[in-house]
Amino acid sequence: MQSASQAAMDAVRGAAQDSGKASDSAASGQAQTTADEEETPSPAIVIIAALRIEIAPLLASLKHPHHVQGGDFVFHGGFWKGHPVAIVESGIGLDRARRATHAAIDAFNPQWIISAGFAGGLDPSLSKGSLILAENVQLYGTTQPAIQLGLSMASEPANKIFTGSIVTVPQIIRTVKEKQVVFENTGALAAEMETWGVADACRTRHCRMISIRVISDDAKTNLPPEILTVSGPTGSVRAGALVGAILNRPGSINDLWSLRESALQSSERLSAFVQSVMPMLLPSVA
Numbered sequence: 001m002q003s004a005s006q007a008a009m010d011a012v013r014g015a016a017q018d019s020g021k022a023s024d025s026a027a028s029g030q031a032q033t034t035a036d037e038e039e040t041p042s043p044a045i046v047i048i049a050a051l052r053i054e055i056a057p058l059l060a061s062l063k064h065p066h067h068v069q070g071g072d073f074v075f076h077g078g079f080w081k082g083h084p085v086a087i088v089e090s091g092i093g094l095d096r097a098r099r100a101t102h103a104a105i106d107a108f109n110p111q112w113i114i115s116a117g118f119a120g121g122l123d124p125s126l127s128k129g130s131l132i133l134a135e136n137v138q139l140y141g142t143t144q145p146a147i148q149l150g151l152s153m154a155s156e157p158a159n160k161i162f163t164g165s166i167v168t169v170p171q172i173i174r175t176v177k178e179k180q181v182v183f184e185n186t187g188a189l190a191a192e193m194e195t196w197g198v199a200d201a202c203r204t205r206h207c208r209m210i211s212i213r214v215i216s217d218d219a220k221t222n223l224p225p226e227i228l229t230v231s232g233p234t235g236s237v238r239a240g241a242l243v244g245a246i247l248n249r250p251g252s253i254n255d256l257w258s259l260r261e262s263a264l265q266s267s268e269r270l271s272a273f274v275q276s277v278m279p280m281l282l283p284s285v286a
């Protein structure tokens with residue numbers, strides 16, 4: 001299997017070749033580039049998400065998309081409003097997020113990394129669909145100081161946009177009670193499972209990053225118990241477990257279906273917000 005960073009470069013190179021950029025520059029009489037790297041435009045922004053469903057609308061906005069699997073990840077290269085970008089599906093969890101981030105930095109050394117995805121609401125005043133631009137990230141259950149993140153912006157509660165702390169946890173915080181406990185211990189607006197991994201890699205590699213999260217399940221929502229079993233290690237739905245869950249508890253089909261519906265709405269809102277933030281990150285490389 002090819003290395004993760006090689007796959008990342010292949011995805012962006014594929015997009016560039018498809019768009020005709022590589023051959024245009026050769027045809028326009030500029031110095032001929034023969035080395036692979038020189039033909040590959042380097043994305044200023046790399047977006048890292050755990051699951052495809054979280055960023056599907058963003059992926060759909062790319063021109064000349066190219067998808068390459070490598071390491072444990074799927075890399076998507078493409079052009080967003082004329083700018084080369086890479087989107088990485090890392091799978092769920094801090095360790096995968098950290099490794100995906102190192103691979104992206106190895107491949108592109110981007111100006112910015114955006115960690116984007118769903119999160120469970122901890123602050124009861126945040127409803128489903130609320131957006132969070134994280135000011136800092138905590139690592140749950142440790143005494144490590146929070147990592148401060150890039151870009152700051154004022155909260156806009158009227159538009160359900162909030163800035164504040166988020167906390168990375170080792171597993172899904174499923175019940176209202178568990179969410180209360182994590183909120184009392186951290187004061188974080190929301191819990192998720194990847195941002196610390198991205199932030200820690202970015203700190204080591206001196207790369208700027210932000211984390212944008214959408215509340216997919218709020219503090220008043222109990223997620224169905226099957227959530228812990230139907231999703232495989234990469235968050236893909238395991239068909240056998242799904243059938244098992246439905247046989248064990250027929251009501252679970254409704255719960256899982258409504259989860260899917262709210263995931264689709266959350267991903268629309270997340271992708272729109274990420275796209276509204278990207279222009280703020282691009283001028284620094286213009």
Ligand SMILES: C[C@H]1O[C@@H](n2cnc3c(N)ncnc32)[C@H](O)[C@@H]1O
Nearest residue numbers: 050092118119120172173191192193
């Ligand atoms: C399922 C995916 O969405 C995030 N996520 C969404 N809801 C929660 C929650 N309640 N607890 C922890 N992580 C959550 C995680 O980051 C994971 O990758």
